[in-house]
Amino acid sequence: MIKKMMIKAMIAQRHVARRCFSKGPVAAAYELKVDAGEARRDEAQVALAAKFDALHESLASLPPVPVCTYDPTKSSCSLLLLLARSLASAQSFLRKKFHLWLFGPPPRGMYIHGPVGVGKSFLMDLFYASVTVPDDDSCCNNDSHKHAKITKRRVHFHEFMLDVHHRIFVYKQKHPRGDAIPVVAQQLAQEAQLLCFDEFQVTEIADAMILKRLFSLLISDWNVVMVATSNRAPDALYERGINRSLFLPFIDLLRQTSDVISMEDSQNDYRLENRADGQSYFWSNKGVHGDNNINHNLQAKLEKIFGGAVSGIASGTEGESIPVLFGRTVQVARLNDRCAWFDFSDLCYQPLGAADYISLCRRFPVIIMECVPQLDANHLNEARRFVTLIDACYESRTRLVLTAQVPLDELFVDFEAQVESSDGDEELIVNDKGGNSSSFATTMIRTKEGKYYEWSATGLIGVSLAQLSAANDLAFSFRRAASRLVEMGGKEWGRQ
Missing domain, CATH: 3.40.50.300 (P-loop containing nucleotide triphosphate hydrolases)
Incomplete structure (x- = not known):
């Protein structure tokens, strides 16, 4: 009996090995994920893996990047440059x-x-x-x-x-x-x-x-x-x-x-199969923006996540200025060596964009944000910044800890946008549709006076088409943001 079981195990191992080696590297890696229980077999994913294997094979014929024979930045003579x-x-x-x-x-x-x-x-x-x-x-190796x-x-x-x-x-x-x-x-x-x-x-x-x-x-x-x-x-x-x-x-x-x-026919959101453990998203109807009476248990949980010695306002210091692209900075008032603590208004009511959030994620492996409101048509710019922050945290595997007024499945309220004209002026009209529905970067416009404004938040006549596109893309992005927050709430999420 034991001998038969050993023979079956050997056959199974050979089958797995043969399956991995008979396929391209992407399909083989996918099969290993399925066998390990880290993924569930999906025919659309199997087909996509095969296409990736075909691309992988074609890369073998890709020639190296040509060596540039001139540098236009170093030529001072217009004739030579021409x-x-x-x-x-x-x-x-x-x-x-x-x-x-x-x-x-x-x-x-x-x-x-x-x-x-x-x-x-x-x-x-x-x-x-x-x-x-x-x-x-390898640049010298013909193979x-x-x-x-x-x-x-x-x-x-x-x-x-x-x-x-x-x-x-x-x-x-x-x-x-x-x-x-x-x-x-x-x-x-x-x-x-x-x-x-x-x-x-x-x-x-x-x-x-x-x-x-x-x-x-x-x-x-x-x-x-x-x-x-x-x-x-x-x-x-x-x-x-x-x-x-x-x-x-x-x-x-x-x-x-x-x-x-x-992959439009695929309807399974596999992120939702791994539900959050409840340690990254907290909600309380007492946590309305501007109300500091959040229950003590919730505050104790945040303090435990924050951990370490505090710097910034809470310790009587000025905090830290984080450098951002284009010579800008973003100010962090409460922080320690691994975590930054913000109110929703600090990051989402200010004219910040993807560059600011990416810089914060590079500096801190954990970000805490309190007092997140329900995001609907009345919070277009704030919602846009918030989902941009979620994208930045997701890509950098930064742990984002949130306290909100409502449960996660009620955080994003879907809406529709349209442009209406009156007396020659165009106005962006946004209407709530209700229900749960995920982001994009913010373009920062710099004036001659050196001030920064958001392109879609200027309210100038003539940019309403850009605002309309931005609003509709935001509504389109809500579902992804909600899905990512669920995945980011998992026990294994984060850089440390």
């Missing part, structure tokens, strides 16, 4: 022809869209882990890209665009009349030939206007492969955004260079 640009253009043409002749068509990227929690990011992360980074001397060894970067799309705008900002400070996009594209390509984006969405006109040119250079000239997950189909990107006609060529480029994969 000649250099002409030479670079000719080289770009020859690179494309040589690439097609020697390697065949370049690998197509992937754009995966569908509802929240269906496994898009999960599978992309398995693919990303399967791509190995070359050794230091270096036979095993998908390329430089890579996995980043939330909003964080990537903040990085792009900061690079443009730095370049323009030194070269006010220079063209920053080719230089930025070159920098990005030389840092990563595989770009994996989570939560690809376009809500800002500043992003929309540069995407077509930037990615055309990255993909066509610099052999960069893009993989992206999104809650939106390509045709719904930047929907009803201002000057959207100028953005449409990017959608054409996306379809020409990437396989568009829909």
